[in-house]
Amino acid sequence: MGKEVKTNAVRILERNKVPYELLTYECDEFIDGIHSAEATGTPVAQTYKTLVMQGKSKKYYVFVIPIAEEVDLKAAARAVSEKSVEMIHVKDLTAITGYVRGGCSPLGMKKAFPTVIDASARQYSEIYVSGGRIGTSIRLDPQDLARVVRATFADILARP
Numbered sequence: 450m451g452k453e454v455k456t457n458a459v460r461i462l463e464r465n466k467v468p469y470e471l472l473t474y475e476c477d478e479f480i481d482g483i484h485s486a487e488a489t490g491t492p493v494a495q496t497y498k499t500l501v502m503q504g505k506s507k508k509y510y511v512f513v514i515p516i517a518e519e520v521d522l523k524a525a526a527r528a529v530s531e532k533s534v535e536m537i538h539v540k541d542l543t544a545i546t547g548y549v550r551g552g553c554s555p556l557g558m559k560k561a562f563p564t565v566i567d568a569s570a571r572q573y574s575e576i577y578v579s580g581g582r583i584g585t586s587i588r589l590d591p592q593d594l595a596r597v598v599r600a601t602f603a604d605i606l607a608r609p
Contacts, residue, residue, distance in 0.1 A: 456554070456557065456580055456581030456582050456585065457547070457554075457556070457557025457558075457581055458554040458556035458557040458578075458579070458580055458581035458587060459471060459580065459581070459587070460557065461556050461557050461597060462556065462587070462589065462593075462597065465593075465596075465597050467589060467590075467593045467596075467597060468589070468590070468593070469587050469588060469589040469593075470587070470588040470589075471580055471585060471586075471587055472489045472491070472577070472580070472585070472586045472587070472588065473489075473580075473584055473585050473586075474488035474489050474584055474585075474586075475488070475584065483496075483516055483517060485516075485551075485586060486516060486577070489577070489586050491577045491586065491588070492577075493515075493516060493517055494515060494517075495515075495573050495575065495576050495577055496515070496516045496576070496577040496578075496586070497513045497514060497515055497516060497566075497567070497570065497576050497577065497578050498513070498514060498515075498516045498579075499511060499512075499513055499553045499554060499555045499578065499579055500512045500513075500514065500520055500536065501536070501537050501542060501545060501546055501553065501562070502525065502534040502535060502536055502537060503534065503535060503537050504526065504529060504531035504532075504533070504534045505526075505531055505532040505533050505534075506531060508531075508562075508563070509537070509545060509560075509562045510525070510529045510531075510534060510562055510563050510564070510565065511555055511558070511562045511563070511564040511565070511598075511600075512525055512528075512564075512565050512566075512567075512605060513555050513564065513565070513566040513567065513570070513578065513594075513600070514567045514569075514605060514606060515567065515569060515606070518567075518606045518607070519606070519607040520605055520606065520607060521605055521606060521607040521608070522534055522535070524603070524604060524605045524606075524607075525565065525605045527603075528565045528601070528603035528605055529563055529565060545558075545559070546558040546559055547559040548579075548581060549583065551579075551583045552579055552580075552581060552582045552583040552584075552585070553579055553581075554578055554579040554580060554581040554587070555578055555579075555594065555598050555600070556578070556581065556587075556594070556597065556598060557581055561598070561599070564598045564599065564600035564601075565600060565601055565602070565603050565605060566591060566594065566595055566600045566601070566602050566603075567602070567603070567604065567605050567606055568602045568603055568604045568605075569606065570591035570594075570602065571591060571592075571602055573591060574590060575588050575589060575590055575591075576588070576589070576590075576591045576594070578594065
């Protein structure tokens with residue numbers, strides 16, 4: 450098989466026959482999304498990060514937003530019918546999702562959590578998300594991503 454990386458995210462896309470492109474870049478430790486976009490030459494506006502939050506009900510949720518943006522916590526809570534949501538602690542990320550910071554993909558987490566993709570993704574025919582390991586990104590159609598992870602689209606970005 451050579452050096453090709455097969456993450457859970459890639460396996461899920463292949464199992465669902467979703468067209469994608471896996472991009473890799475040299476990186477030994479966490480770098481933020483803007484630097485990973487620069488490393489792969491992907492457009493910052495089309496590169497999305499994966500945030501994991503916990504609602505007041507103690508349920509976990511996944512939010513996928515553009516890397517240069519911030520999430521509006523009230524809008525995110527409304528999108529999942531919670532009173533409030535808050536980011537989980539980084540130290541809990543691996544135990545909850547199976548992923549590490551900087552390699553957290555909306556695809557292939559330990560469990561299928563309710564997922565919301567920011568509505569801005571609809572304007573693109575392709576977006577970039579983490580490939581499930583530091584140093585990997587996946588290019589795919591946001592509609593395909595939504596279908597595979599059973600996500601909804603909502604306006605969840607903080608407005609200045």
